[in-house]
Amino acid sequence: MMKHIQINSCSPKAMLRPFRISIDGRSILSVIMCFVFSGCAFMALEKDIALLEQRAHLQGTISNPSPHQKPIIVLAYQLLDADKKLVAYHVQHRPGIFQFIRIPGRYRIAAFEDANEDLVYQPTEWAGYVGNGSILTVKPGEELLHLDLTLKPPDEVTLAEAPNLTSPATKAQLDFSKIQAGEIVSIEDPRFSQENGKQGLWEPIQFLRQVGGGVYFLEPFDSEKIPVVFVHGAGGHPGNWASLIHQLDRTLYQPWVFYYPSGLRLNLCAEFLAEKLRKVFIGNKLNKNKIVVMAHSMGGLVSRSLVNMIVEEDVEQKFRVLFLTLSTPWGGHQAAQMGV
Template identity: 30%
Template sequence: MPDAKASLRVRWLAMLALCTLAAGCSLLQADRQMRRLDNSMYFTGIVQTENEARGPIVVVLYEVDTTPTPRPVFLDVVPRSRGVYHLAGAPARYRILAFEDIDGDMTRQPGEPGVDYEGTALGIDAVNDPPTASSGLDHIRIPSGAPAAGLPVFPPETYAALVQRRRQEFGSAASISEERFSPPLIREGMFQPFRFLEEGRSGLFMLEPYDPQRVPVILVHGIGGSPRDWEHVIEKLDRTRFQPWVFYYPSGFSIGLSAMMLNNAVDELQFRHGFPTSIVVAHSMGGLVARGALNIILREGREPPVHHVITISTPWLGQESARWADVGPTRVPASWLDMAPGSQYLSELTVVRRPPDIRYTLFFGYGGRSSFASGNNDGVVSMRSMLPPELQSRANFIFGFDEDHSSILASDAMIDKLQMRMKVELGHWSESR
């Protein structure tokens, strides 16, 4: 057991490594945010209609101890007769309203079947272990008959605000150069994730209007990153075949919660636009987020709307320095704790098998050197973590580049290989339809 001085030293080494990975550091001033994150409340479960749904199921998390009326804080949509809902909020006392949205206006109208439910709050770790049909966890059943008396009534403007925020977060237009992707706001997402979320900065954004003739390419940045990390990739993207979508999330949240956000965003946009497939390209920790989102889809029994996943410099076995992140009194981002080797998140990440019809390409860099990563590394992540034998055996293609952890995203060789693999796999997918 290390003494106090040794504990403090390894603590600061872990913090320094995190700052290196995130390109900025303000851990001490963010301690209150981290503690709030530890106490955040998460609600998940199965929701279904008694008969075939005549519209999407809308699930609303509302705070009950507010005056003069209860206050809705989060809205999820299940675009089918049965599915899994995901809701999250700051510490408070909540209930859940679920209803069959027959007219599709995202507002509960008189006569639309619904149910009021006292959800069971779970830890954020529950994101990694979603409910099953046999678990009975928070199973909400919406009757097909007349709604029960006493269901909460929220004014239309309340629903409108939640729906508007959802539309802003899922599929709204964005530009790589805009302010929300600037370094100060990136750091806010890392060290003050609740503020980042409450200000409506996160989401899955389109850089141009949706085109049903082109395949979405979903770009997922790493810890302390933003869509600007993909600038060189986007510049060279073949826009005749592909359309770029960028996922922006507060990377200080637990990786599981970020995966839930990505899952919700993709599910919403597929419901809205009906795109048949997509390609996911993820850098660093973004690969862990993307795999977590895929796991949620598979565990829910849905068919993933993706045929090709490409990860770049992803720390599949974690980051050695994150092992010491919980030593000492100051909190660090939950995502950093999830990246400790052997963490619950990493241990469960590859338990769910990737379907054989989803192809996987693994990219890595070997051009860096760092004392924070053991053995050969890319300056941040060790080769051992980027290339575990289990992942290598499952990958359809593996490519290495003489680049470090950041420069690989601007490498012409990497981008050319990326484009080639995307076009080849798109051809395979098109032929198999």
């Protein structure tokens, strides 16, 4: 069940400041400089978006019938002519959804249960391959979303690559390792800055690599409190919500903030939010089936897909969602006519 309330205002602080324009030499120069530097920013953003649209989305679900239930290492190998290179990996503390965002190419995806938690595969550990080790040929922008994998006992599967993630020769990166799902932070966290919010708008890939983003808690999880998920707008950051969060009744509600690079396509931002909330809910069970989503501007468009997903999946209508949006451009924005 979902209820939506739209509030028309310019920002989370709900303040408008009067301004005046004067036309003189310095003003004209400022306008010219603004267009020059904005043009550079648009070129950088266009490059990032073009790169993202070339990248493929590999996603699947891992099942682990092992009796040990230890962390799972998911590995992405790229096949380059006669060479095979480990290009990315995930560490998952429980079975479930995994995903990689990679450039086009030929890949093989493997996984093993790290029974002694040393990041080194031993032949005595449960393991498996997607498609029994078949090669995945990935095209630009392709989405392979059903790459399911079930770990098998060591007498059935052995990883020929024998991955050792502690070796200096291993140059693979933990795929977007800075992306969080449930980290406890302060609303004054230095990552929540205007500079980073701007980077998320104009350089979304660099934002994911350097800042990360995700869903953050502002206090330890409490199953009795109703989550309020705050979603910022274009070029924003969670700190924009500080004044509202400070006035929240913390005896009834627990604030969560979603931090994302707003320069990504809307559908990617929405998938990003949905995936991180899924991980949060997997590890934290609510006694009260209620959630509040509070979104500003573009954040409302990002959140709409999440809210629709909750409503569609909740066939018994046991989950109640209050969806509050602030100045969300449901009918589009006039800046779109200028190519913004």
